[in-house]
Amino acid sequence: MKKMSGFPEFLPEGRMVEQAVLAELQRTFELHGFASIETRALEPMASLARKGDIGKEVYVVRRLHAPEGAPAELGLHFDLTVPFARYVVENAGHLEFPFRRYQIQKAWRGERPQDGRYREFLQADVDIVGQGELALHHDIELPLVALEALARLEEFGVPPAVMRLNNRKLSEGFYRGLGVSDPLAVLQRVDKLDKFGPDAVAAALREDLGMSPAAAAACLSLAEIKAPDGSFADRVRKLGVGGELLESGLDELGQVMESLAAYAPGQAVADLSVARGLDYYTGTVYETALRGMEALGSVSSGGRYDSLAADGKHTYPGVGLSIGVSRILVPLIGKGALTASRKVPSCVLVAVDSEASRAESMAIAAKLRARGIPAEVSPSADKYGKQIRYADRRGIPFVWFGAEVKDIRSGEQIAADPDIWDPPSQDLRAIVRTDA
Amino acid sequence: MKKMSGFPEFLPEGRMVEQAVLAELQRTFELHGFASIETRALEPMASLARKGDIGKEVYVVRRLHAPEGAPAELGLHFDLTVPFARYVVENAGHLEFPFRRYQIQKAWRGERPQDGRYREFLQADVDIVGQGELALHHDIELPLVALEALARLEEFGVPPAVMRLNNRKLSEGFYRGLGVSDPLAVLQRVDKLDKFGPDAVAAALREDLGMSPAAAAACLSLAEIKAPDGSFADRVRKLGVGGELLESGLDELGQVMESLAAYAPGQAVADLSVARGLDYYTGTVYETALRGMEALGSVSSGGRYDSLAADGKHTYPGVGLSIGVSRILVPLIGKGALTASRKVPSCVLVAVDSEASRAESMAIAAKLRARGIPAEVSPSADKYGKQIRYADRRGIPFVWFGAEVKDIRSGEQIAADPDIWDPPSQDLRAIVRTDA
Numbered sequence: 001m002k003k004m005s006g007f008p009e010f011l012p013e014g015r016m017v018e019q020a021v022l023a024e025l026q027r028t029f030e031l032h033g034f035a036s037i038e039t040r041a042l043e044p045m046a047s048l049a050r051k052g053d054i055g056k057e058v059y060v061v062r063r064l065h066a067p068e069g070a071p072a073e074l075g076l077h078f079d080l081t082v083p084f085a086r087y088v089v090e091n092a093g094h095l096e097f098p099f100r101r102y103q104i105q106k107a108w109r110g111e112r113p114q115d116g117r118y119r120e121f122l123q124a125d126v127d128i129v130g131q132g133e134l135a136l137h138h139d140i141e142l143p144l145v146a147l148e149a150l151a152r153l154e155e156f157g158v159p160p161a162v163m164r165l166n167n168r169k170l171s172e173g174f175y176r177g178l179g180v181s182d183p184l185a186v187l188q189r190v191d192k193l194d195k196f197g198p199d200a201v202a203a204a205l206r207e208d209l210g211m212s213p214a215a216a217a218a219c220l221s222l223a224e225i226k227a228p229d230g231s232f233a234d235r236v237r238k239l240g241v242g243g244e245l246l247e248s249g250l251d252e253l254g255q256v257m258e259s260l261a262a263y264a265p266g267q268a269v270a271d272l273s274v275a276r277g278l279d280y281y282t283g284t285v286y287e288t289a290l291r292g293m294e295a296l297g298s299v300s301s302g303g304r305y306d307s308l309a310a311d312g313k314h315t316y317p318g319v320g321l322s323i324g325v326s327r328i329l330v331p332l333i334g335k336g337a338l339t340a341s342r343k344v345p346s347c348v349l350v351a352v353d354s355e356a357s358r359a360e361s362m363a364i365a366a367k368l369r370a371r372g373i374p375a376e377v378s379p380s381a382d383k384y385g386k387q388i389r390y391a392d393r394r395g396i397p398f399v400w401f402g403a404e405v406k407d408i409r410s411g412e413q414i415a416a417d418p419d420i421w422d423p424p425s426q427d428l429r430a431i432v433r434t435d436a
Numbered sequence: 437m438k439k440m441s442g443f444p445e446f447l448p449e450g451r452m453v454e455q456a457v458l459a460e461l462q463r464t465f466e467l468h469g470f471a472s473i474e475t476r477a478l479e480p481m482a483s484l485a486r487k488g489d490i491g492k493e494v495y496v497v498r499r500l501h502a503p504e505g506a507p508a509e510l511g512l513h514f515d516l517t518v519p520f521a522r523y524v525v526e527n528a529g530h531l532e533f534p535f536r537r538y539q540i541q542k543a544w545r546g547e548r549p550q551d552g553r554y555r556e557f558l559q560a561d562v563d564i565v566g567q568g569e570l571a572l573h574h575d576i577e578l579p580l581v582a583l584e585a586l587a588r589l590e591e592f593g594v595p596p597a598v599m600r601l602n603n604r605k606l607s608e609g610f611y612r613g614l615g616v617s618d619p620l621a622v623l624q625r626v627d628k629l630d631k632f633g634p635d636a637v638a639a640a641l642r643e644d645l646g647m648s649p650a651a652a653a654a655c656l657s658l659a660e661i662k663a664p665d666g667s668f669a670d671r672v673r674k675l676g677v678g679g680e681l682l683e684s685g686l687d688e689l690g691q692v693m694e695s696l697a698a699y700a701p702g703q704a705v706a707d708l709s710v711a712r713g714l715d716y717y718t719g720t721v722y723e724t725a726l727r728g729m730e731a732l733g734s735v736s737s738g739g740r741y742d743s744l745a746a747d748g749k750h751t752y753p754g755v756g757l758s759i760g761v762s763r764i765l766v767p768l769i770g771k772g773a774l775t776a777s778r779k780v781p782s783c784v785l786v787a788v789d790s791e792a793s794r795a796e797s798m799a800i801a802a803k804l805r806a807r808g809i810p811a812e813v814s815p816s817a818d819k820y821g822k823q824i825r826y827a828d829r830r831g832i833p834f835v836w837f838g839a840e841v842k843d844i845r846s847g848e849q850i851a852a853d854p855d856i857w858d859p860p861s862q863d864l865r866a867i868v869r870t871d872a
């Protein structure tokens with residue numbers, strides 16, 4: 001059977017790696033006081049069909065027997081930020097603000113599958129949303145949480161992360177200072193710098209948007225600026241463009257970068273080429289690459305969105321990042337760089353002497369489980385050699401025979417009581433193995 | 437904003453209950469040696485559009501910009517069994533059989549929302565699949581695992597479960613013995629007994645299917661038989677219908693019930709009215725009610741499916757059950773019977789004296805987290821009374837001030853070192869609270 005391109009699925013040993021990674025992410029987010037939520041997979045098309053690049057990639061959903069010609073009203077969410085904003089507005093009366101949440105769910109985009117891009121993918125999002133206002137220090141807190149979460153994955157062999165930051169007010173203020181009326185159009189072209197190179201982007205700015213050669217060149221000069229701290233600001237000012245919005249962006253990004261240089265040295269750089277395709281960002285924006293796996297694209301992206309969520313009474317400004325779990329894990333698990341120490345949770349296979357005595361084996365397994373030791377009973381009363389092979393093929397380290405337990409790796413067999421015996425702690429559960 | 441009917445979403449305190457329940461289910465399944473897998477949400481329509489009752493409820497999915505008039509090729513899965521069968525066939529060369537897996541994911545059905553029925557719902561499935569053959573003792577093992585998992589939820593205030601069992605060979609053999617040529621059609625009408633009552637079902641059997649009054653009455657007599665063990669068989673035989681398939685069903689259900697009467701006394705009854713709407717079951721079938729919440733319908737259903745999965749070389753017979761997590765939790769959480777001890781994971785709020793000293797508060801929080809204590813830093817340097825109210829509204833039990841920590845419930849404030857201090861263990865994490 002041919003696999004469906006763009007819809008990755010793991011074998012059990014790969015899924016175990018994913019479970020371990022998700023447990024670490026969840027643990028990090030909860031240590032920082034973020035509460036879990038899940039939102040439904042389907043949203044009204046009206047809230048999904050946005051003006052950014054995403055609109056055309058939405059999967060439309062309808063009931064098979066919906067009336068002929070009825071408009072498509074629902075779609076699968078393409079990220080977790082838009083549904084979260086909807087959830088916040090819908091439940092505002094029951095939430096405490098600033099509201100800190102994480103959300104680990106699949107999202108769907110009907111784009112062409114390629115390395116690092118899937119039609120179904122798992123994301124782990126972490127955000128803070130305020131009511132009416134949200135202090136800038138959260139723009140510092142959130143990337144620190146995301147970087148800490150990614151750092152915890154290094155024990156599993158995930159390469160170290162480097163985050164690149166920019167600020168929409170800075171870019172937009174700069175473009176407006178150049179006389180541009182549609183700064184998002186400029187951003188979307190600058191966003192393709194990595195893909196097409198500076199000459200093609202400059203040409204697009206001139207030809208698609210009618211910018212002067214000098215203005216297009218200034219946009220590229222801005223995009224070339226990189227710094228490990230707040231020192232980018234002077235370089236921007238030297239480009240000779242001014243304005244209130246630009247100064248506001250320079251100030252915000254300066255504060256964020258000075259703090260990140262102190263708290264996460266070497267893990268964050270200001271990079272004024274960072275654009276982010278989505279149109280709902282209004283301030284700080286984040287992108288993150290893994291060292292040596294830069295070609296995958298950003299594994300943790302996000303930003304500040306001041307006007308995504310609003311009801312009649314309030315706006316709900318937010319800031320957050322999304323960790324691309326599938327983007328990180330599918331390649332690493334696929335090439336065998338990450339796997340599990342066994343294919344099943346079972347630590348012990350309880351052998352069966354004959355079908356007539358299966359109940360005795362079930363009782364032994366129940367005793368082991370009651371003490372937290374994962375155990376399964378042999379499905380057949382085959383010769384013991386065959387039952388040992390059953391365990392061996394799955395990586396189950398111990399086989400229980402009547403009143404004895406055998407470590408099938410060493411061959412050592414000892415008398416044991418299922419109410420007392422314990423496996424070595426490193427054998428109790430399957431663990432993640434790296435080829436590193 | 438109006439909520440979308442049929443798509444339940446929890447507030448953070450409800451989601452915490454769901455997380456605790458899922459952790460217990462996962463723990464139970466893994467103790468029994470079941471490995472986790474996840475399958476993609478989308479399947480080809482060809483494998484979803486079945487002859488059972490489900491076909492018309494499938495949600496069809498297509499790209500927004502798919503070519504006009506292109507056939508709808510994908511749909512959202514309506515259960516986890518059909519995708520699992522596809523996964524088994526697709527990955528058979530990499531799996532060890534019998535293959536034990538659990539799968540906790542959402543599923544979607546476009547049916548009319550009502551109590552216990554949702555358009556998006558979370559299921560926890562546990563199955564064993566063999567290659568070519570699968571021993572009957574797995575038909576005993578699986579309901580024991582599901583009943584153990586449900587029993588673990590009683591500590592959270594979920595009522596005790598009672599499972600009802602039947603066997604498709606028994607029903608089908610009986611109907612064929614009566615001369616019926618389409619036993620599934622009879623099953624689907626008998627399945628409505630609870631809903632419409634015996635007179636309406638008898639009328640439907642006579643009028644829709646042309647059965648004689650005596651044959652229709654015999655079907656109802658069969659459906660009336662209930663027993664806590666294998667004693668149902670004699671009562672079936674007294675109805676005077678015979679045949680090889682019926683005898684095979686009587687034998688299988690007899691063995692399963694005798695074992696369940698021994699291992700799970702009082703938790704399982706043979707109930708020959710159990711039908712299950714899905715057409716892929718071929719042997720044992722299971723339904724489960726919660727005592728006092730019978731109106732919700734079955735919270736754990738499943739059965740034996742001998743021919744759902746097959747490739748050119750093998751068939752992959754399976755047996756399993758699905759626990760309806762949403763069906764159990766949405767009503768209990770919705771009416772406030774289950775909630776969490778606080779609204780956030782944070783055990784400690786670290787107060788902020790002034791924005792200039794925020795870094796000191798961040799350092800204290802980092803020290804607490806490094807020792808596994810969930811901590812967040814106050815979002816504002818407001819007066820301490822306001823920061824305490826911030827903690828109180830979220831149920832955070834401790835507020836940290838400089839070198840002291842205050843239990844805001846008792847008011848007790850003590851000198852404390854963030855490298856040493858520990859909260860009482862019952863305060864470390866949010867726990868599930870019941871109103872019982």
